[in-house]
Amino acid sequence: MPVKNKFLLSLAMGIGLMPNAFAQKQQVNILQVPGIDQYCKIDTAGVSVLPSGRLITPAGQTIRITHDPFGLSVSPDGKKAVTLHNGVITLIDIATMGSLRVPSYDKKITSPLSNGSFLGVAFSPDSKTLYLSGGDNGAVIVYDVEKFIKTDSLSLNGRVGDKDYDDSFTSDLLFNADKNELLVLDRGNFRMVRINLATKKITASVNVGRQPFGLALSPDKKTAFVANVGMYSYPLITGATPKNADSIMISRHPYGDNTKESREGTIVEGRKIPGVGSPSSPEAMSVFTINLATNKVINKFKTGHQVGQMLEDAEVTGGASPNSIAVGSQYAYVTNATNDNITIIDYKNHKLLGDIPIKVDARIDKFRGLLPFGISLSKDEKTLYVALLGFNAVAVIDIPSQTTKGLIPTGWGTSRVKLSADEKELYITSCRGYGAGPNGGHGFVAPPQGTYIGDIQLGTFQKVTMPDNAQLASYTQQVISNTFISKPAAVATGNPLPVLPGASSTPIKYIVYITKENRTYDEVLGQMKNAKGDSTLARFGVHCEYTLPDATRMQFPNLNVSPNHIKVAAQYAFSDNYYCDSDASIHGHHWMMGVIPNEWVEANSNVSKTAKLFSNAPGRRFPGSTGSMDPEDYAETGGLWEALERKHVDFYNFGEANETAHVREEWEDTNTGAAHIVMVPMQKALYTRTSHNYAGFNTNIPDQFRVEQFKSEFTKMWITGKKKMPSLITMQVPNDHGADIRPKDGYPYRQSYMADNDLAVGRMLDFLSHTKYWKNMLVIITEDDPQGGVDHVDAHRSILILAGPYVKKGYVSHTHANFGSILKTIYNVLDVPYVNQYDVTATLLQDFFTDKPDYTPYTFIPSDTRVFDTKKAMARYSKNTNWRKIKKGVDMDDEDRERNDHYKQKGKKTSGTIVN
Template sequence: MRRLVRVGVTAAAVLVVGAGTAYAVNTALHAGPQGDGTGVTPAGWRVTPAGAQTALGSLPTASALSPDGKLLLVLNAGDATHESVQAIDPASHAVVQTIPYKKPDGLYAGVAFSPDGRHAYASSGGANTIHAYSVDGQHHLTEDPPIALPTKNPAGQVVNLYPAGLAVTPDGKRLVVADQMSDSASVVDLATRRVDTVGVGHNPYGVALSPDGRTAYVSNQGANTVSVLDISGPLPTVARTVTVGTHPNRMAVDPHAGTVYVANSESDSVSVVPAGAAAPRSTIDLSPYQGAPVGSNPDGLALSADAGTLYVANSGNNDVDVVDAHTGHIRGMIPTAWYPTAVTPSADGRTLFVVNAKGLGAGPNPNGPNPYTDNQRSGTPGFEAQYVGTMIAGSLSSIPTPDAAQLAKYSQQVVANDGFDERDKVRSAAPNNPVPARVGEPSPIKHVIYVVKENRTFDQEFGSLGKGNGDPSLNLFGDDSAPNSRALQRKFVTLDNFYANAEVSAQGWNWSVGANSNPYVEQTWVGNYSGRNHPYDYEGGNFTTAMNRDPKDSYIWDRLADKNIAFRNYGFYESDNVFNPGPSGPDPRLVANTDPNFYGWDLKCPDSSGTFTPRTACNTRIDEWQREFQQYEAKGNLPAVEFLRLGNDHTQNTTPGYPTPKAYVADNDYALGRLVDSVSHSRDWASTAIFVVEDDAQAGPDHVDAHRTIAQVISPYTQTGKVDSTQYSTASMLRTIELIAGIGPMTQFDATATPMFNSFTGKPNLTPYTAVKPAQDILTSVNGANAPMAAQSAAQDYTREDQIDEQVSNQAIWQSVRGAGSPMPAPVHAAGAPPNPPAGDPDDDGH
């Protein structure tokens, strides 16, 4: 049942001259909307959606078609004020009604109609309610009082059910809900609104019902199981548990035979479970090519009216698989926009409606970042703020159901878009390039130091560098506060076309260490960032966020451990010197190779400056790293890979008594300078490469794309002073590290990513680097009580990344650097923003 794509198509971004020869890259390619109805993702994959396109709101995650086929509902589950239900006319594909929600209310992942089409329901996520609607004869929605779910368990303890998927029984009397954060499912009597709850597996997500309505299926997204519930009696009970693939998402049920199809996100498969069975009958492999690592991330499922065709929305591959439901054979693939989350056939079967969470991407945000939305300040219809977390508009693709010939053409387009036909043809242009073209080939580089920082864009720090594609007007941190980063960018290789694969840190850390961000992370981070009652569980602790078949073998350090390659961790996946707790516990192999004296996330702990005030009881990060480095140098046993977290460039804005934003950046910059200074004056300099990247680019403006970020490769083999404008991403950096270290790719994204060959030369320059200490008045400056927006900054939560109000953060940083009262550039309408924004007066206070 494996998909075997063999199509002679060459991806537009790549030109392969011949087997074993040069690898040429179109350096003019950039991420974001291309202006012709197509886009390019930060990973470099083209987006060419089939069919007609309708602009939606932010992060649409689910859809449902009314029983008469005349109304399509879509949930927009975006950040801050961007949550809404949109009603769409399937005939015209137009949005005819929008119902917005302000925090703490919101939406998540479940929407359904009653069998008679007179009622509809939507899950609220952290508000712990089910939104209820009446639907009139004109298909207009009127909101009814919401259905309240329990907020305390029978013992009186507070619980957060966080409703996700839901389904209405065929008789229209009950609603079954997956309670994602309480590991339970609820059955609601719609007449009395009584709620009965039963325990299921970890982080349940999807709900489906048997044709007779007596059995409910609940997919446990945090495990590899489906809980089968008997809901025929007065109380729901778990009848059995069926083992399926890793992290099951949505399900579809054959209305005739009762067969259940389960989309397995991290197994890239669909489990086929006959009615009443205790195990799957078969598994449909969704791998895009033979031997492909995971990354398709199937989410939405739908069956044709005759149940003969299964449609699978692969959020990772930006396509819909068309599957013969009887044989499991994949007939072909349909290209979608970026990150499809749901697929729904029209009532007559002639059209497929595909919901795309990220549309065509972000594009430039030179007038941002601004808060999540500024509708009330702007007063401009269709206005969207240029914050990367909210400026990306989702879309609806209305696609005529393709015949065999059209499907074959579509399949070729998907292969070309995603570069699947190029994966085995990568060769370095230089025969002596120190980056191997294949895993296991030799390299003069024996040691890698991988540094991850926090949240900056290219233009914010390098816009005025004088090299590369920068916009000086957007540069906030110059040679005074970032002298080392800027000098290293000039002396070594300048990377001006490098993108974070993520929008925010919740996704960014998963991309930085696992080369993917799975549907759980992609669809729940907004509930955390917008203050809608979702925990920050994205950096270890909860293996629901792990992005591979085996959650305990998902991260780059796991792959190193698999091959007995020595590594050392300094701060990854820990906060305040404590590994992030969670229902799954921390990764034991990471814990065993971590320096216990190195502080992870804690903005009270300095990266480099001994005069940092105030400081917590911690060792200065770079001092602690340097202490162990000197020991390794003395013994000649420097690990092959080191992971180093330097996050103080995040800043604490203008909080009184804390370093100014420039001081925080200077502290972070000096730590990097000292790191390079130490390594470049050591015995291992000739065999070391230092890779530096931001986990995301959410906290700054950029004139190319809101994902474009700071990246550096520092090594004798990159000390050329050249500009490398090849389109790279976080996945490219990971692939380069993997090739040097001798481990294979973790997902399809690093497998198909462009290695950073063009940044390296075969002729090393061993000249050492001497760190530059930022000016003392910059390095030690502290916010006063009257600092710009001091009170607002002091009220923010800095205990974890990205728990703050981004509007306050960005305005405070801007005024701190440019002067009190200086206005940030006015936001403008983001490319691709929906033409009909939610009505009302949404708040803009972020999170």
């Protein structure tokens, strides 16, 4: 057998893709999603198709509730369940599966939660009172569930012993009946608080690790357990004060993660930068045990796999993310989301006993992506029930044999699981339920929760009868078939996209991966022929004046907002069945760079929170990236960047990953689009391969400016320079996100930002197609998320355009695709092994490609100057400007603002309206 064939055979077997008579027929079995030929749909009585192409068929009885239920409690009398969302609770009658939302949509029942909420919810022993995490307000809210009134608010702030605490942020909590007290986590001050409910006084404050997230209590009520999901306590630039902060910022991340500079500190742009220490610190991603008799920390356990450890041939780059804990009489069990395993702690003898790997199918078990989150333990302490956030299932784990007995199908994004008192039923929540569905178009009727993607996408609550072995086996098979299918594929077809990494040669040597911001398919491409679009929603299309109100329509005959998008799609190939897995930017920039958002990203991105950078509460400088990834978010062995580095494949980044939670984004920040004051590391693999002369997300900066930056740097390095173009270039052109109108700067309408973006995309493709690299190039154009738009198929449906000599001309793909499909394309072309389960099971997009190249370059179309005036937008760059007086731009991931913009643009009769 030739060496290449031996390699491919080994690869296919290594990822569980067994070849079928490989040596003779040159075939392998590849995994793909089951919805490969279907469009997204919600069918609560049958089978729903998710943006990923996976299917949803929840077991038992299911009801839809408000999105993102990250807290769950069952009343002691077993009659009620309550789910906690950000600023919302849902009361559920378990017997009837009836539910009540608080606040109600008709406003008759008001919310007791004024500033959001986070994770923590518990019933009183009489099942009449709820204790709720107040989140950002640093209090525990006491709520009467029979009278629907708030009866008290217990603040975590104040003096305890000789120390004053302020800026608390309430996280998980539980009721300790033995002491008539609450145990409460304060993620603002990195501590656990004890509150005596008789006196309403704080009796103890115990320092724990960073970003305390999960809380549990031993059956004998003597030991508390705290799971800390934070990696670092993020410092300010040395010497920063509220008065000088604006002038002391640096233009980029200060260092790569887990480097000498990040551990010990460094100097950047003349500023002294403190280090963040080691990821091996006991306070980082750990579990603390606390003796409640003495209020002292007994042990600090580092669970799961540790940063720097080698797993086969890959170095661990992400912490374990221990998040939830179930406790028995001697052992505690901790879910490690990043590692897809459960750590066993013998807390009586103060030692770790190892990990239970969660295994679902031999074909994908070597890859991560299950993301274990909520966990419950049976009374006999022999079985664990684990919510798999990334696999849409509950895993049933046999503790004695440390094996996975089976899987129970759930909704999308399983978050919590609880047992009934008699253990005859399971109660399960999923944060995204059946998905979003359409949020506009002909015949669409807006539901009471609204049409914004974060509102229309409801969560689910399930009641499942405890399955016997036969039923569990059936459920398990259902989960697997909902997640992936295996199909034979020929290796030597001549298609430029190999079926597997390294499976066949390809003429494509260079990939340019362009990401944009916040648009849906129908908004931009809804007019395309031979595709599944709704032209009435194409407010950013061409000749789209018909989307305007009657009073405005005559002012804009033949209005062209996105002529280049339309031309590129028509000249090359696009998909009408492509979806972002993300709801918003914080998810999108994880997904598209090969990292599945973990439980911290999901929960932290869906909570109201206020940054207080100069507070004594370190958790108020919270991680919460938008265009970047924080160390809390890293995958076990990384994502796209780390995969390329391991294979020694060259790459370079323009604009991605330079936006943390606390950056400034003003006109002056033209080097990178941002200015940093809170010091957060960047992924080590990316740090030395990122341009410091290209503006990432910042809608104050025209995309035309980015074009000039890109062309200049590209030419200097890879045309006139001695180096050749890297195999992969990632690039962000974000202004289709939109912002407030600025007529003097060339943005008189909301559509102006899209027109700016459209021209930039056209100009970049024009430039690339006239370089010497074009004959071997593939350009991928997509959005990081669809949150700003409307679509008649699904609110997640978005833009995927492929361009290049080996892309079919005038082609429309109807194959179901998502971010995983893009990553599979990159990995297969560049011969880079897959990283996670989404890569392995993603759709293979061979239908986009041809083996007959057409090297014709692209020629861009100028913008419609009535909507966007390039000269005005670029004028300030040729004269002296008082930067300090320029208004700050919009934040990328301000969900409240995006929600308001969505409804403002949609209106009652103003969808697509150009407004002043």
